[in-house]
Amino acid sequence: MLASSRRNSEYFSITSANESLDKLRSTSRVIESGILPEFDDPPSNNRTSYSSSFSNSVTPLAPDPGSSLNTAYNLGTLNRPFTLTDFVGNSNVSDIYRFNLASNSSFNLSLNGLTADVNVELLNGSGTRIRCSNASGTTSEWIDSILNTGTYYVKIFQHSGNTNYRLSISATPIVNGVRTVLGNLGADTFTWQSGFNRTVISGNGNVDFGSGGLDTLNLGLANISSTTTRLNLANANGGGVLYNPGNGVRVFDAITLNNSNQILFEGIDRIRFADRTINRFVRPNDPLFNQQWNLHMMGVHNAWHFTKGSTNVVIGVQDTGLGVNNNGNIHPELRAGNTIRFGNNYRDEFTGGDYYTSHGSAVQGIIAARSNNGMGISGINWNSPVLNIDVLGGDQADYNLAEATKVMITQANSRGRKLIVNMSLGGGGRDFAFEQLIANNQSNALFVISSGNSDINSISYPANLASIYSNVIAVGASWGTRDANNSATTPGDRISYPWFWGSQYGTGLTLMGPSEVIAPYADLNGQFSYWGTGSTSGFNGTSASAPNIAGVASLVWSANRNLSATRIKQILSQTAFDLGARGYDPVYGHGFVNADAAVRRAMAIGRGTA
Incomplete structure (x- = not known):
């Protein structure tokens, strides 16, 4: 495992496939998130990129539209x-x-x-x-x-x-x-x-x-x-x-x-x-809600009309654990009373590539922060319990992927709950015990996994299992209206900077979710605040996009608990907002997740439609 001398800590997060597979395999214990090399800030780009709706190009850039009919930029047939x-x-x-x-x-x-x-x-x-x-x-x-x-x-x-x-x-x-x-x-x-x-x-x-x-x-x-x-x-x-x-x-x-x-x-x-x-929207009283463009762009504020989450669903978070303060308390924005823990396994030891900020706290906060409490942000799911297990860092108490997955499935099944597992991680060799658990639980367990951040045409492991299993979703990262440099971007476009960092794409990519977003921030000194506020940049990478998708999936399953994990993946794919080439394409998958349409689809099935 390589350490990172962090020059600008707020710009980084542990994300999928940040290191080569060979380096990951050389560690004494698999570090599923990879390591975090030193990154340079992406340069500013005043010329903004066009959406790829009319092109298969990964990073299309149109010429400046002319100011006469003869020099007009041709968009082709609009349909x-x-x-x-x-x-x-x-x-x-x-x-x-x-x-x-x-x-x-x-x-x-x-x-x-x-x-x-x-x-x-x-x-x-x-x-x-x-x-x-x-x-x-x-x-x-x-x-x-x-x-x-x-x-x-x-x-x-x-x-x-x-x-x-x-x-x-x-x-x-x-x-x-x-x-x-x-x-x-x-x-x-x-x-x-x-x-x-x-x-x-x-x-x-x-x-x-x-x-x-x-x-x-x-x-x-x-x-x-x-x-x-x-x-x-x-x-x-x-x-x-x-x-x-x-x-x-x-x-x-x-x-x-x-x-x-x-x-x-x-x-x-x-x-x-x-x-x-x-x-026709729900506006919670959390003061940072208006800045949570990721929820708005996914239509979560519309979907909340129908469900804000259910105790029939449990959300598993396999990550670094949660940052705690000197009193042993987790970030106040996280629902401590509704977070299931195993001894001290939930604690973030701040090892395994991110030695300063709690990656797991940010991930869990996006999914299930305390909502409508007049403080901080709103979580996507207000009610479903969260089961947090530390699998990253190679620490003595950490579980491996198979161990954590088995515990989560057992806990969910024993309570008659459906399970959604968020995995904002990637890398390492194949874990066949873990894969067998996926294969054996395609009805009751859905896995939402980051595609990786190396800006290459290949999905990292284990997200690439989405090509094999119908209960695995591989998630790419999309921009909102601004990038980390505050340059204008086209909402939905795949995040890709003019350096080696960007959302991985390729065969098996399922959906796009928002990234560079507000999320709970916790550091090793027990300090709590928020990514994406003040001088702290947004929580980024496909690590951030995966929990956005997982949170939406938990709303869909809450709206109709009789659905299988396979059907939840199908619904999210079917109702996504199409991006890139028409229909499915390996750069954008099925498109950008649409919470309102997906929940409405689940409700319609519950009313007896096909």
Whole structure:
């Protein structure tokens, strides 16, 4: 095991596959997390990357969009959600994008992340303006419309000042008279358009929620009042309408208008009628919740309407253990009374690659921090017990993977609980006893494992077991709106810095989750605070993305305990927000996890649908 002289400790975490397999095998005891070499801070990059929605390229970078129709950046045929980031200002007053529609489609556009005033226009193939949005100041711009087959342009231009922007657009073909509208991973606005018996809207998470941007169904523009509609909102015990938008039957909220037209929707933060507004999110009173963009981007604040976790599910954390203070107490943000421990095994000895900060405390906090208690952050799961076992560091009391897994399965089975095991670790040789436990428990145990951080086309062990076992999820890491240098990024894009650090990808990658996020911070001196606040950068790597996925999985299983682990993996994959090449691809797997849609899918199955 190699030590690391830590120059800038807040930028690092123990994460998967940080050292070569040969070095790991040379240790006296397998250190599943690998070691932590000295890293340099990633350089700043003022030119921002485009989403890979139209490309199989791992790190696509588009040329600067032109400012005329002839030099417009061609997005090709638009038939799915797409997001990119760029800049307009004094040195570049406008950007123009071109796209084609192969059929009559529902078109939706949002322009977020503004720090100055810009406007946006939608032009037809001849360059004639057909729609525009010119909100004042830094207010987000949006266009929601029906477009015919043909060529179109989007023009973004400066009104005053300099600003990055995040452009999100989607176009969904109109099939059998049904208007389907898809949002992106930020704040979107949706409206009612006449001429359709049924409109289906999916918000798809909202990274802008904490800054006040809401996924909004705006019926006030059509002068639709709540008193002239029939509202049928879903809840854990009933309500809503079962509908299959093409990726599995889910429980949708529903509004029926006085002309019998129906609007089905999910992932919506706010319904705005002409006479009143209804919020469809849960906002806990934890002061850092607004900064937890990872929860918002996954739609956790929407999923909480249906479940906040259940004692029917137990969450296993195999990691470094938990940091304690001089009184032997764990971080106050962790639910001490609901954390199952084995003697002193839960204690972080601060060995095995991270000698200063408690990796396990951050991981457990993302999943199950104390919530709605007026302090710190919100955990994804508020109620399920956590079983924490130290498997990292090679210390005398540590368990190996097979030992820890056997204990967790026995504990869960003896109490009739389902088990989710988070493993923010990687490396070492194959552990066949561990793999046999996975194989024998594909109904009742789900394993969520970090893909690794070496920025290579290969998934680290044991995450690569996702290619073999239907109850293993391999997790990659996605950006939100900013990277560790505070440079603008495209939400959902795979984290990759211009050095040797980035989210591993390849065959078997299942899902993408957020990273560089707020999490509990504990150090060897017994000091407690939070990653991602003040001068302490966010908890990073695929180590951070895995517990985000594990937390969401625990909500899905809490919503329907009759599901198998295999079915939970299937649901999360089926309902994920597609990224990268269309459908499954080895760079983004099935896409970015969608908590609200996954919980709604689990509920629909519980109501007897396939």
